[in-house]
Amino acid sequence: MAAILEVNAVSKHFGGFTALSDVSIRVAAGERFGLIGPNGSGKTTLINCVSGSLRNDSGSIAFQGEEISRQPAYVRTRKGIARSFQVPRPFHTMTVLENLLVPTAYVRHLKDSEGEAQAMQILTDMGLAAKARAYAAELSQVELRKLELARAMASQPKLLISDEAMAGLSGSEVDEVLKILFDLNEKGITIIMIEHIMQAVMRFSQRVICLDAGKIICEGAPTEIVKNPDVQKAYLGA
Amino acid sequence: MIFSLDLLTEAVIFGVLLGCFYAAVSIGLSVSFGLLDVPHVAHPAVMILGSYFTYLLANQGLDPILSGVILMPAFFVLGVLIYRFYYESFEKRGSEAGVRGLAFFFGLAFIIEIGLILTFGVDQRTVRAAYIGSSWELGDYRIPYRMLVAFGVALALTLALTIYLSKTFIGRAIKAVAQDQGALRLMGANPVRIKQWAFGIATAVSALAGAMVIVVGPVEPSMDRLYIGRTFCIVVLAGLGSMTGTLASGLILGISESIVLMFFGASWAPAVAFGLLLVVLGIRPQGLFGR
Amino acid sequence: MKYWISVAVILVLTLGVALSPVNEYFFFAAYFVLTAIALSTAWNILGGYAGYVNFGTPAFFGVGAYTAVVLFKWLGAPLPVQIVAGAVMGGLLGFGVGLLTLRLRGIFFAIGTIAVIFIMETLMINWRYVGGATGLQLVRPPVSVPFDTYARMLFMVIAVVAVVAVSIARYVQDSWIGRGLRAIRDSEEAAECSGVPTLRLKLIACVISGGLMGAVGAPMPMYLSFIEPASTFSLNYTIAALGGSIIGGMSHWGGPIIGALVLSTLQQIITVTISGEVNVLVVGVLLVLFVVLAPEGVLGLFKRWLRSSK
Numbered sequence: 001m002a003a004i005l006e007v008n009a010v011s012k013h014f015g016g017f018t019a020l021s022d023v024s025i026r027v028a029a030g031e032r033f034g035l036i037g038p039n040g041s042g043k044t045t046l047i048n049c050v051s052g053s054l055r056n057d058s059g060s061i062a063f064q065g066e067e068i069s070r071q072p073a074y075v076r077t078r079k080g081i082a083r084s085f086q087v088p089r090p091f092h093t094m095t096v097l098e099n100l101l102v103p104t105a106y107v108r109h110l111k112d113s114e115g116e117a118q119a120m121q122i123l124t125d126m127g128l129a130a131k132a133r134a135y136a137a138e139l140s141q142v143e144l145r146k147l148e149l150a151r152a153m154a155s156q157p158k159l160l161i162s163d164e165a166m167a168g169l170s171g172s173e174v175d176e177v178l179k180i181l182f183d184l185n186e187k188g189i190t191i192i193m194i195e196h197i198m199q200a201v202m203r204f205s206q207r208v209i210c211l212d213a214g215k216i217i218c219e220g221a222p223t224e225i226v227k228n229p230d231v232q233k234a235y236l237g238a
Numbered sequence: 239m240i241f242s243l244d245l246l247t248e249a250v251i252f253g254v255l256l257g258c259f260y261a262a263v264s265i266g267l268s269v270s271f272g273l274l275d276v277p278h279v280a281h282p283a284v285m286i287l288g289s290y291f292t293y294l295l296a297n298q299g300l301d302p303i304l305s306g307v308i309l310m311p312a313f314f315v316l317g318v319l320i321y322r323f324y325y326e327s328f329e330k331r332g333s334e335a336g337v338r339g340l341a342f343f344f345g346l347a348f349i350i351e352i353g354l355i356l357t358f359g360v361d362q363r364t365v366r367a368a369y370i371g372s373s374w375e376l377g378d379y380r381i382p383y384r385m386l387v388a389f390g391v392a393l394a395l396t397l398a399l400t401i402y403l404s405k406t407f408i409g410r411a412i413k414a415v416a417q418d419q420g421a422l423r424l425m426g427a428n429p430v431r432i433k434q435w436a437f438g439i440a441t442a443v444s445a446l447a448g449a450m451v452i453v454v455g456p457v458e459p460s461m462d463r464l465y466i467g468r469t470f471c472i473v474v475l476a477g478l479g480s481m482t483g484t485l486a487s488g489l490i491l492g493i494s495e496s497i498v499l500m501f502f503g504a505s506w507a508p509a510v511a512f513g514l515l516l517v518v519l520g521i522r523p524q525g526l527f528g529r
Numbered sequence: 530m531k532y533w534i535s536v537a538v539i540l541v542l543t544l545g546v547a548l549s550p551v552n553e554y555f556f557f558a559a560y561f562v563l564t565a566i567a568l569s570t571a572w573n574i575l576g577g578y579a580g581y582v583n584f585g586t587p588a589f590f591g592v593g594a595y596t597a598v599v600l601f602k603w604l605g606a607p608l609p610v611q612i613v614a615g616a617v618m619g620g621l622l623g624f625g626v627g628l629l630t631l632r633l634r635g636i637f638f639a640i641g642t643i644a645v646i647f648i649m650e651t652l653m654i655n656w657r658y659v660g661g662a663t664g665l666q667l668v669r670p671p672v673s674v675p676f677d678t679y680a681r682m683l684f685m686v687i688a689v690v691a692v693v694a695v696s697i698a699r700y701v702q703d704s705w706i707g708r709g710l711r712a713i714r715d716s717e718e719a720a721e722c723s724g725v726p727t728l729r730l731k732l733i734a735c736v737i738s739g740g741l742m743g744a745v746g747a748p749m750p751m752y753l754s755f756i757e758p759a760s761t762f763s764l765n766y767t768i769a770a771l772g773g774s775i776i777g778g779m780s781h782w783g784g785p786i787i788g789a790l791v792l793s794t795l796q797q798i799i800t801v802t803i804s805g806e807v808n809v810l811v812v813g814v815l816l817v818l819f820v821v822l823a824p825e826g827v828l829g830l831f832k833r834w835l836r837s838s839k
Contacts, residue, residue, distance in 0.1 A: 052722075053718055072721070072726070073718075073721040073722055074721050074725055074726045078724050082722070085719060085722075089718060089719040090719075091716060093711060093780065094711065094712075094715070102708060102709070102725060103724050105708060106709060106725045107723070107724035151719075277636045279584075279639070327821045336582070336635045337582050338775075338820045340635070340639055341775055344584065344768070344771065345768075345813045345814075345817040345820065348768055348809065348810075348813035349810065349813040349814060352807075352813060353810070356806055463764065467643065467644055471644075474640075505654050505655050508647060508651055509652075512643075512645075512647040513644070515641070516630075516644045516645070516648070519629060519633060519641050520630065523633050523637060
């Protein structure tokens with residue numbers, strides 16, 4: 001299958017600290033791709049480089065065959081890369097519905113009437129419709145995570161990057177969010193899931209990469225990953 | 239414009255003295271803004287407040303620098319109170335602290351400035367000491383003693399703070415708080431109390447800096463406005479929170495200002511700091527000596 | 530529609546007042562109040578909507594004022610031309626400063642704008658043509674019909690400028706620009722990832738805001754028949770613009786109007802009854818009180834009161 005995202009030899013430094021060194025990944029269109037690694041391993045840095053929140057120091061990032069690593073984040077969003085944030089960053093002076101109207105207006109240039117209809121559809125799919133008129137402060141933890149995903153979806157992405165959308169959620173809530181992500185994948189959206197919780201990512205992903213200290217330590221199907229001694233070492237510190 | 243090597247040398251010598259002095263008046267801000275990330279635009283106003291208190295004490299016959307030292311504990315408490323208030327009102331609430339925090343400190347600066355005008359009037363105030371008014375003859379050059387005193391105190395202050403921050407436990411905690419609050423919590427330290435302590439230190443240092451300001455020249459209530467440019471220019475140029483960078487940037491500003499003063503005249507000098515600040519923001523916002 | 534009818538009514542009323550035999554001092558005071566409203570409104574477009582604090586109100590205002598003076602002295606340009614030129618120069622300054630500092634965090638933009646005030650002031654102090662540090666006396670041209678005095682005409686002019694400023698602020702708030710600016714204020718990173726070209730929007734807001742401040746500054750020299758750097762670039766304009774928006778409420782275009790109206794009227798009263806210094810002190814104290822106790826301003830208090838009385 002054709003690659004939708006190709007990260008080639010990307011490195012990123014913060015002062016003297018190396019957050020990513022020579023990382024290459026290739027994600028196929030329609031794939032469910034998992035990215036795991038202990039805290040501080042560079043997972044979020046990597047997706048910040050892909051989404052454009054950070055610029056990589058070296059290497060290249062291609063989306064649908066086009067080099068994007070020097071483009072600002074909003075251009076990448078318009079090309080079809082959307083993301084959620086690990087710590088939810090809702091537009092807190094807006095209602096849930098208005099949150100979604102930002103991408104419908106800025107990415108898809110829809111009028112508010114059309115945008116609202118589509119946004120409501122997304123909210124309904126995610127089970128947030130009842131909260132459309134609520135403000136972020138009135139939402140629960142799981143609703144905030146759903147809002148992150150809903151806002152990302154409102155830009156009609158081809159690639160969705162979900163950054164620890166399940167951290168801190170209960171078992172049934174994890175299932176709820178997982179189902180949303182499975183549904184989106186069914187519709188043909190490529191999904192990169194960054195997760196600290198091994199179980200969820202193993203259930204979801206077709207292929208997993210494990211990062212440690214800014215380097216890829218192994219890559220493979222979920223079943224192979226869990227057995228890999230390097231992964232066990234990175235996670236358990238044994 | 240008359241250009242000569244003699245004049246240039248004089249400008250550079252004067253600039254070095256001035257530069258150390260500028261570093262000393264900025265070092266409090268280097269802690270409060272550079273390390274703690276508090277948008278303390280009232281820093282110069284607090285410092286000028288220190289100058290006026292120095293003026294009051296010096297009028298009782300005390301040495302102005304000694305007055306500054308005596309003021310330090312009181313200013314430490316003032317700093318702790320200011321930070322506590324800022325924390326409770328803005329930092330704790332998190333969202334939108336940007337606009338409101340800035341407006342708060344700007345308002346605070348205004349209140350201090352107008353308060354000084356209402357109490358002392360707009361006239362310039364000076365202090366007296368043996369080293370004010372006379373000069374040291376060095377070959378062809380005349381160096382005012384007051385500049386030398388400020389130079390010495392400034393160097394000592396900068397050095398002391400640098401050592402404090404790198405060698406003592408609490409100093410290192412202050413530096414850690416600037417980088418990673420989570421790690422500090424894991425160590426069992428309370429970041430808010432450390433920041434509060436650091437802000438107190440920064441404000442105490444401003445009292446002594448204020449004493450130096452009135453030693454170097456006459457003060458007036460609205461003087462803080464000029465020092466907004468100088469202090470922020472130095473702290474940004476230094477790379478936020480770098481103490482040695484602060485000293486180096488102070489020297490850069492002092493020498494540039496002194497050269498402009500010498501060759502273009504006094505009416506251009508105030509713009510040097512502000513111009514340099516804009517250039518740094520535009521070209522190298524992480525500063526010259528950044529972390 | 531309702532808005533435009535109100536605008537028409539206000540302008541007709543203003544004209545009526547300008548032509549009626551009201552005491553001349555009224556126009557003098559009203560000019561200040563309207564200036565404050567226009568400045569706060571302009572400030573709020575960047576500061577309130579996008580959350581980027583501009584301390585440089587006097588720089589933009591002053592550039593407008595000096596542009597007017599230069600055009601007047603050089604070409605004898607009429608007032609409308611001066612105002613348009615003031616707006617253009619203010620907008621250009623906004624573009625320059627924005628390009629230099631709007632990529633950075635808000636605090637850097639804020640101190641950058643302070644720097645611009647002092648740089649502008651220094652330039653004007655050293656520019657002989659506009660009178661340098663001592664300033665320049667200006668002879669007003671004859672007043673045009675139907676106004677009896679120059680103060681009355683200027684009152685009408687600044688009222689129009691204020692109405693234009695408010696209308697633009699209202700348009701920006703309700704348009705796609707306004708939503709993008711709000712997104713930036715709430716979370717710049719999330720805005721960028723939602724497709725908002727953050728730098729471009731901030732620049733647009735900075736240019737509009739600066740341009741309006743320039744327009745407000747342009748008639749000032751004629752109003753005073755004089756221009757001089759120290760008072761033109763006074764930080765009192767900063768605190769007036771900032772105070773008006775924060776005290777009124779920053780989330781809606783109505784906020785700065787209310788805030789500036791309350792504040793500048795209060796200032797006029799205090800200046801007359803107590804002193805000029807105390808009036809600035811009051812603004813500072815009110816600013817700090819509101820920022821701490823009523824962060825949503827008068828508008829926020831009003832909304833809370835509406836909700837609790839329901």
